Amino acid sequence: MTFLNEVSHRYPKAISFAAGRPYEGFFAIEDVHRYIERYCAYLKEERGFSDAEVRRALFQYGRTKGIIHELIARNLELDEAIRVDPESVVVTVGCQEAMVTVLRALRTDERDVLMMVSPSYVGITGAARLVDMRVATVVSGDRGVDFESLDAVIRETRENGLRPRALYVVPDYSNPTGQTLSEEDRRRLLHRSRAEGFLILEDNPYGLFHGVLERQRTIKALDRDRRVVYLGSFAKTGLPGARVGYVVADQIVTGGVEGTQLLADQLAKIKSMVTVNTSPIAQAVVAGRLLENDCSLVEANRRETALYQDNMRCVQAALERHFADIPGVSWNRPDGGLFIVVDLPFAARDDELEHCAQDHDVIWTPMAHFGSDKRSQRQIRLSVSQLSNAEIDLGVERLRSFVDERSGSTE
Template sequence: MVRLSPSSLHDSLRSPALESIGFLNEVMSRYPDAISFAPGAPHPGFVAGLDVQQCVDRFLDHLVHEMGHTPRQARLRLYEYGPSRGLINGLVGEALRRDLQIDVPSDAVVVTVGAQEGMLLVLRALFRPSAGDLLAVANPCFAGITGAASLLDIPVVGVDETATGIDLDGLTAACREARAAGRRIRACYVASDFSNPGGSRMSLECRHKLLELAEREDILVLEDNTYGFTTAHGHELPSLKALDTERRVIHIGTFAKVCFPGARVGYVVADQPVIGQDRLLADELAALKTVVTVNTSPLGQAVIGGMLLEHGGSLAELSRAKSELYQRNLNQLMDALDRTLPGRVPPSIGWNRPTGGFFVRMRLPVPADVGLLEISAADYGVLWTPMAQFYLDGAGDSQLRLSCSYLDADQIETGVQRLAAFLAKEIG
């Protein structure tokens, strides 16, 4: 019988992020009655009454009456493999143009199996380890992008994240240090609105300066727009891609939060021309996709397309009710922390105050490790996420992440009461 040595397997299989995710899932299954601030998942109430068949029918009607297909041709589009680039590119492109002022042709849009596949395809297309390419990321960083880089053996450089976005001086220094070592920063990954897990939002000034830096240092910017829709109405900022006049930005999005994650539909906007080939980077991503997932599920795309059409083809209309709920949840979480924790926990415990997104980051005077999480779950009935897995340099050992997206108002209140009891007894 074959027995595989761990050292014979890829190093990415032993990453701290994978181990932490596995532990969190295991703890949640063992304590089903605990209130969990751990999952960054959409609220389940939004899919309770979802009629998937109605969404598919709406998309089929669009194919017949607006795209010129016969009813039989329209149905076959959903039952066959379909183009690797996607079926709903036109709808996605129009929604981005209308709501985010991202004006690109539909050929520049590739529909992916969630944002995660989009990240993997973009990294595979851009990075050549033999050329000394490095990926810069804001630190702390979403584990999905660092995990994808690990799978592809792409070295990652962390740059501190500030309250107003990535540290531009730090990124400039990273570019300079890479050149001195005979390497280069090929691209920089950022979440411009309410990053996961840091919660920071890039200011308008930082957005402009990052694009200027990208031009000056000849790097590409990978913009993750997952949480942009949670911005309070009237406080929107233009995405990096909307400000991009030099085609430096590759924009990655997902319908997991504004529709539902089970559809597994995301997208990449990649309008960078490939010199001498009359092709866009999107064409190259679509070619790579043929040997990764072949295509994104046509049925999943039909559901998302139907949901968009039901809301006038507008991402803003599709996400409005969700944005309002997440704003209420976030405000309630911070209000509950402000009302409940002062006077009960040490003053060394603090938290940030994001204005959108799903997450609040808390600082403790002790390591927020899996051992402490086990006590929190077993003895106090409340779960959270250790932050260490999101840092490249171990700086987050004494931080935890609280997510408010999956909970109802009464659960947030009860969860904060339990969290306060846990902090007062175990930390105080």
């Protein structure tokens, strides 16, 4: 991310397909104040808070597990058919803290292993490094998870005296591949989880931004045995500047001096030693957005969803116009989300990106940052969230110019 930011800073006139940030045109300063006021009204009118209690809720530290957990639980039931006790929700400083906290709780000693589908979001790799947890990669394949690879990783992990503790997966329009798991494969993952004794860490930042196909049910919505720890974020569906995420950890943990408790309670203890609590003011902003839309993020994001759908169609149409006749160039066709992956006939390294930005005024993300397999070295990720249709078409035209220049010296 730092490298991409540096490239964008050096070439400000370049059209950038790099950033996976939400569209900024719908942001308004006055919304922040209105959201806070809406949450304060909720505390008074529905929760019976006095003025002093409202001030304390916003300006003091607040509970470690968060102050908007009941609204998050209401949203999950409404939008995702996930029914959980609000006490199983821990509100975090972005989803990144949720990842670090969960992995720290799961890592009991050096034998514990996190499995993750590759190519994968680099943040989960960094989180595992921070807690000194081993990582084993599972091939994504064409379906999102290669089950032969998953079985082989589980077998080899155990043969080496290690424990597969959890599998990290983004089943809806994943970053970076844009892939979506079928319901059949979601159920197969749950079956493997039960049979092999590992948890599923389901990360779902893009699931709302679907296309014409019907939305898939989350793995957590299909889960009847508490096999899934659900990671959520309001960065894409609310506003990233609030830095509010959450984790649903309704697993029952036994043993120790505490006896039986929720995994969420263990996560809260870890969080209390790291960030103490998530900013109540930031939580109030997110809560106000939820309350204005009757706790439905589907409703709150209708403009964004329509925009991303249109941009995804525009990118795919532009690729078809400019690259249909180019040997060695292909791309996937996600029905939603923010990302599309393009295969190139040459290695797409950081130095190639620098050259493309400097000489062709277009920026993309090398897939090599997300996976170490040979195919990733020849792939780029395009994000559709930040550009207009005209910018998309011009950017893809410039990308064609870069590919024409480089395709004469394939590796």
